[in-house]
Amino acid sequence: xxxxxxVDHVATVRQARGTFEPDPVMAAVLAILGGADGxxxxxxxxxxxxxxxxxxxxxxxVPVELNLEMAATDEMVKIAQEVRPDMxxxxxxxxxxxxxxxxxxxxxxxxxxxxxxxxxxxxxIQVSFFINPDPKDVALSKEIGADMVEIHTGHYANARGKxxxxxxxxxxxxxxxxxxxxxQVNAGHGLxxxxxxxxASIPGLRGLYIGHxxxxxxxxxxxxxxxxxxxxxxxxxxxR
Ligand code: PXP
Numbered sequence: 001x002x003x004x005x006x007v008d009h010v011a012t013v014r015q016a017r018g019t020f021e022p023d024p025v026m027a028a029v030l031a032i033l034g035g036a037d038g039x040x041x042x043x044x045x046x047x048x049x050x051x052x053x054x055x056x057x058x059x060x061x062v063p064v065e066l067n068l069e070m071a072a073t074d075e076m077v078k079i080a081q082e083v084r085p086d087m088x089x090x091x092x093x094x095x096x097x098x099x100x101x102x103x104x105x106x107x108x109x110x111x112x113x114x115x116x117x118x119x120x121x122x123x124x125i126q127v128s129f130f131i132n133p134d135p136k137d138v139a140l141s142k143e144i145g146a147d148m149v150e151i152h153t154g155h156y157a158n159a160r161g162k163x164x165x166x167x168x169x170x171x172x173x174x175x176x177x178x179x180x181x182x183x184q185v186n187a188g189h190g191l192x193x194x195x196x197x198x199x200a201s202i203p204g205l206r207g208l209y210i211g212h213x214x215x216x217x218x219x220x221x222x223x224x225x226x227x228x229x230x231x232x233x234x235x236x237x238x239x240r
Contacts, residue, residue, distance in 0.1 A: 001200060001238045003231055004038035004067055004188075005031040006211025010223075011041075011049035024050065025057045027223050031214075034227030038065030038086075040209055043079065045071060045093060052079070059083050067209070069130070072109065072116045080125060087126040089150055089209075090116065103132035103152040106140040117145040128186065133167075133174040139181065148184040150209060151175060153199055157190025168198055179204045193217065193233060200237035208234060 010024040028039045039062050041050040058066055068085040070076035071093035080088050090113065092104050106113065106129060117127050128148035131137040133155070141149050151174045156167035171187060178185035187199055188209030200208060210230060217226040 001205055001234055002037035002065070002207035003035070003227070003234055004040045004065065004186075004207055004209040005036040005214055005227055006040040006042070006069075006209060007031065007215070008040075008042050008049045008211055009215040010218075011051070011054060015049055024054050025061070027215075027218070028058055028062060030222070030224045031227045032062070032064055034224035035231040036064065036227050037207065038067055038209075040067040040069060040089070040211070042069035042091065043076065045073065045075070055079070055083055055085075059085065067128075072112055077116055077119055080120060081123045084123060084125060087128055087148070088120055089128040089130050091130045101154070103134075103137065104129050106131060106137045106144070110140065110144060113144050113146075121145070128184075130189075131174075133170040135174055135177040138174050138177040138183065142178075142181045142183055146183065148186060148206070149174075149178050150186040150188050151178075152189050153187050153191055154189040156199070157192070157195055171199065172202055175202050175205055193230065196230070196233055197237040200234040205238075 007024040007027045010022050010027040013022055041055060043050050043055055066085040067087045067089055068080055069089045069091050072090050120127050126147045128150050129141045129146045130150045131141060133151050138149055151171050153171060156171055159167045175185050184206045186207045187205055191210045192213040214226050214230055
């Protein structure tokens with residue numbers, strides 16, 4: 001199972017002072033040395049953390065999968081066509097949100113998403129949709145032409161006790177639906193060192209995309225070690 005490390009919040013610390021450090025590009029290099037199979041950045045419309053310069057430099061130096069999270073806007077599609085990440089994950093984006101709060105409204109955005117997938121495929125970029133753990137959204141993603149889906153694990157991560165087990169079941173069902181439809185299926189959002197194992201043990205999952213928890217641990221132990229620890233947890237859970 002691959003681990004895509006999201007370095008957005010390294011940039012958040014930099015932007016807090018409007019300075020040059022810490023550099024998310026340097027963090028990405030160290031994350032790769034720690035075992036990251038991919039690097040993810042979310043270029044937001046308001047540029048609150050990752051900047052255009054970061055994305056361009058990452059494209060130059062990242063030898064593993066570079067995943068650009070972005071809204072399905074004309075501005076972002078143009079940037080993706082220029083920079084050519086290995087894959088794009090289409091996410092919903094609201095200015096006032098603290099982080100991506102829910103999955104895509106796949107039904108409501110159907111026509112727009114179909115157009116965006118076509119353009120990105122034309123540039124040789126694989127496309128993933130970040131969706132809620134709903135088998136209907138998985139089926140629609142396939143119909144629209146996504147290569148992959150990323151199942152939103154935020155509700156699982158925020159729930160406790162029986163409710164968390166129910167949310168885990170929802171994620172499992174969505175994964176199974178995706179595999180049945182021959183989609184590549186990933187999961188992410190809100191995953192931590194304390195809640196990742198049940199998700200990592202879901203059979204057939206291609207990868208996990210994790211940011212905040214790894215960057216948080218990196219403040220204490222360094223990002224190379226933080227990635228190493230997360231990889232070890234995922235590997236021990238996925239081969240059970
Ligand atoms: N996947 C997607 C689509 C996201 O938007 C984010 C947050 O940027 C993540 C994964 C990572 O979430 P977290 O930072 O909670 O690990």
